Amino acid sequence: MxxxxxxxxxxxxxxxxxxxxxxxxxxxxxxxxxxxxxxxxxxxxxxxxxxxxGKEQLTVDVGRRVLEDRLAILEVLGRARPVPPPSQVIPEMMAGLPKTQFFPGIALQVWGEAVHHDELAGVARQIIGDVTGHIAAYLQKWLQSTRGLDPDAAAAEAARLAPAVVGLVQGYIVQVAFAGGDIGERYLESARGVLERL
Known part of the structure; x- marks a missing residue:
């Protein structure tokens, strides 16, 4: 064969x-x-x-592939000199999510199922951990590049900030799914304002 x-x-x-x-x-x-x-x-x-x-494995694989594509932006921009600020990078990463079939609708359905499905919940935790790790790695490079922090101090500050930045991304997905109108652009502008204060 x-x-x-x-x-x-x-x-x-x-x-x-x-x-x-x-x-x-x-x-x-x-x-x-x-x-x-x-x-x-x-x-x-x-x-x-x-x-x-099963469809759980399928759906998770779809979500991973979409996120990997979006997270690759963080790696590319994290290598740039100077490292661009979060107010540019994070909204750019978010803006591409609704252009995929997975976000926002299917992602929200999977999150809802994960509340009472142990396997999906475990995978969701792992994916959130991966996203948080990528964002923290980017933030560490940005903090070292722009604030002159040593690697340990930059890593600690990046780890402190990353969960809230991930929350901004998750909030974008929810609002695009439910708020309607021009919420996508308004949310990105609002997120830029928040991130400029880091």
Whole structure:
């Protein structure tokens, strides 16, 4: 039997993820079933279950991929000299989230399910931890670059600030989902104002 290339595996994962996004967007997280996702992907159940055991795994993988793309901005900008300020970097990172299928609606559905689903809750904690870590790493570089703090002092201050910055990002997702109108732009402007005071 010929070996399956990593490119083929990745293409299959992406096909399944796209199908999951389409189903959850159409039916909602609770109502979408693995059978729906299998049918949407146009694959056999065996092929889908080879990659994902359930819709929770699928949804989490989608969320991770979207966030990795957004968090990559922090790494790129953290290497710039001078390191751009949080009032520029964090709103830029947030602004791209509603352009994805996952944010805000599906993300909020998954957060809601995580309240009473231990596996999803554990994964949500891990993802929030990852996001917090990326933001703290960026903030540490910015603090060292602009405030002249030594690495330990910058790391301590970044760790203190990062949870609130993550809260700004989460608040943006919630407000874009529910507030309507031009809240997205108004929220980003408000966040810039808050972050300018760091």
């Amino acid at each position: 010929p070996k399956v290339s990593e490119e083929h595996r990745e293409a299959m994962r992406q096909r399944i993820l796209d199908a999951a996004l389409a189903c959850v967007a159409r039916k909602g997280f609770s109502a979408a079933s693995m059978a729906d996702i299998v049918a949407e992907a146009g694959l056999s159940a065996g092929a889908v279950y080879l990659y994902y055991k």
